[in-house]
Amino acid sequence: MIDSAKIELRNLKVQDYQELKVSMIKSYHKMPDEYWSKEEIRTLVNKFPEGQFCIIIDNKIAGCALSIIVDYGKFDDNHTYDEIIGGENFSTHTKNGDVLYGIDVFIHPEYRGMRLGRRLYEARKELCEQLNLKAIVFGGRIPNYAKYAAELTPKKYIEKVKLQEIHDPVLSFQLSNDFHVKKVIKGYLHGDFESKEYAVLMEWNNIYYVKEQKLIDTKKTVVRLGLVQWQMRSFSDYDALVSQIEFFVDAVSDYQSDFILFPELFNAPLMAQFNNLTEPEAIRGLSSYTDQLLQTFRDFAITYNINIITGSMPQAIGEHMYNVGYLCRRDGSYERYEKLHITPAEEAAWGMKGGSKLETFDTDCGKIGVLVCYDVEFPEVSRLLAEEGMNILFVPFMTDTQNGYSRVKICAQARAVENECYVAIAGSVGNLPKVNNMDIQYAQSAVLTPSDFAFPVNGIKAEATPNTESTLLVDVDLDLLKELHNFGSVRTMKDRRKDLYSLKKKK
Template identity: 45%
Template sequence: MEKIQKKLIIRNADVTDLNQINAMVSRSYKDESLAYKGTMVASQITHFKQGCFVAEIDGKIVGYCATLRISGEKCLKEHSWREITGGGFGSTHDSKGEYLYGYEVCVDPEYRKFKIGQRFYNERKKLCRFLRLKGIVFAGRMPNLKKRIKEVGSVENYIKAVKEKKIRDNVLNFQLRNGFEVIGYMKDYIPGDLESMGYACHMMWKNPEFEDENITNSSKKTYKPSIDEIGSVRVATVQYKQRKVKSIEEFEAMVTYYVDVCSEYKCDFVLFPELFTLQLLSLEPEELPHHIAIEKMAEYTPKLTEFFKFLALKFNINIIAGSHPVKNSMGEMNNVSFICLRDGTIHEQAKIHPTPNEQYWWNIKGGKELKAIQTDCGPIGVLICFDSEFPELSRYLVDQGIKILFVPFLTDERKGYCRVRYCSQARAVENELYVVMSGSVGNLPNVPNIDIHYSQSCILTPCDFPFARDGIAAEATPNVEMVSFADLRIDTLVESRNTGTVQLLKNRRHDLYSVEWHGKS
């Protein structure tokens, strides 16, 4: 074990800690199936940063603790870990829940003599007192159960023997010493936990400072929303007109104009259409074969990313730069959206599902990663055109905490447009989030596959009382070059998710189904 030079601190986790947390979790679990996958930890922090903690020694993260807020109706009845945590994403967090629910405490094996678990429990209790909640609930493992079940005869007898100190169980003993009471046990809590035979001990700590008053009013007074739940976000969608340009400087001048306009309107985000940069193919003296044209466009990638980064910094606006053909490290062509943030950061999101035309004419391959993008206005997601027609993708992003989804698209006629439009509206309703769409209009002769366009860019909302009557916050005139704006109230969206007419996300059956990402993320 390394000697500690400075001090051990417990602090709230941040998405910048992800690499260290994931590495530490992997070291801590002997069974890799119990470790977190991909974006789960980022999602847990995004949903309730106030309840996620890390232990840090000399800059090294040696422990992680995850908590969410939930109603007694859900956490006091029988449930599974998957059901109560939204499959490990923490997406079941309820900002008005009257209990904290602990679903992870993980400590680096080399640092388990520093009472880090005890420190995490203390932080949870402090948070519970601060929020004036009823208490803390969780379901604890019983790692010696399989070894002793024949001796004691039943799970109930095992718990009784541990309480009477006839059997030693380090996990259960620790929780009892911390003032938690046994309120029962649950079967199939984590089926893969073979040592506990899938069972878990259902436990509760009651907040001694809780005053038995109307819990809803108490929550309203004390709940402090995270930064991405406060106020409004102003977004703009550019319905961009395709026409022949004489130079790349002419293209840059038009894009700069739109970014400048959106900045003058004090927008936080501006969205451009899918593959709108293919306008640069009009610079060629004659029509290029498909495979040569797409290779030619990929050569512009470094110049264009620097250009959009410069605009984001200069005009203090987050730019979703439509999409552009990019050759990846494997030599394959992807359709990639560059998200250029106003702090100078650049993120990429590849199109997961290329259309048949993209695959046939341009040999575009599908991307393999899908992540929420952290911005100064909270996490966002980007799905390029056809990807919006696959509901699993948007649900996976919502599990990661997004509240705004950006959909750059490219359609040549109304039927194709309607597929993207109707599916995007469905994504807004079923996920209770905002969806921003941007497409191109106009004509581009001598550029194959994008010579004609049809678009009606729009900004969509859920369909409930706090939002626009028809679920449309703003909408462009079809096939006319223009910019549409809308102020999106994030706090209203959060309120609707918790108290709206139907509350779709809260009513998901995590015990029956889930969205699981099988690839790298």
């Protein structure tokens, strides 16, 4: 270990060859004749200079990583080392390839223990992303395998290394750097007796890889959400309600928002005209406006170029009453969602029935899900949506007391953590006189996040002032979710014990 060394990571130059040769011989002391010639290094540097990295410490080469780009579809996974590199001229290298293939990594013994290998691997990953390549692939040696070959097959050896029951200086390091085992190759590198000429084909997938970049119809990675914290108030008629809806849609769209979210049963003020009826009759009266509101929202989505999550509205279908809402896309299309879990109060007062429709929705900003209020308190439901690729969960809610609000918010935060997604919640505030069963409202709308280094430490991206009519405008970065899925401190979606339990929708 060098206590006060100056470390420089840069691209390799032909002029570095003499120092490189010394480092290679020291690194491969059990194969002292296996080092790159100067002409080979010259060819690599000339063909693909950005793919050759070295680490310099005190003017010495402490480590090196060499690579080429290949069209991987032209090779079988059972390739040999000589086949994949294309001989001393590296004839397989092509700028039109899709995979960064690692052909060598080594660290001088004097500088081991300084995590220099990690720096080289990170440089490769960054290059892979910059060049928009699909993956990094290489055949990794397993130099400790010879000690166990008499008792363990390569497969068993790899399993024990994964479980950290055996340490392999190469494979253990590669696994800790987010590479996964693709397969075992026999006869990969002639003369590698430590590995018994086996190699482990390793792969790291570039989550940012885009096969074909389009100028239009691409999915956005930074998405702007607009949440309406709706003030319950009396409206003289339907047109007055629509005017207030349009005010919010107009205001939020002026900020180039991609979505606007309204609360659950935001149109409840229109029930005042049915106050002389029983509660079940009044909610049926309110449901008579739902089809009109749907058309209004569809028109606004197109006019204001924004995707609208309409909160929820009552809808009578035959003798049953449902709590439903719509995703109105800015291209004019729309989808219907239903509240699945009905609270005891909704059932007692209005005779509400739970829906049966559960699915994610495709948008120009990726896959989303919508769960209405009480639904977010059932973790199985959002997990099913997450398994379908949901990135943002919208939760329109209506709660009368702070207790009810806390249930919604706390459960929504849990859904964000366990499903590695963003959760946007929006509710109504204030009082609504002359409407039975809708007297008071409490809400604090918010955008909630997973809990890891890339996100706020409290898991709250932004939140509105409690019990005050307002809008909340928040940008969420979908690329951060990709990072979390693959490289998070914990990976709740990947680490589930599917060998012990499973979850699926009933048909």
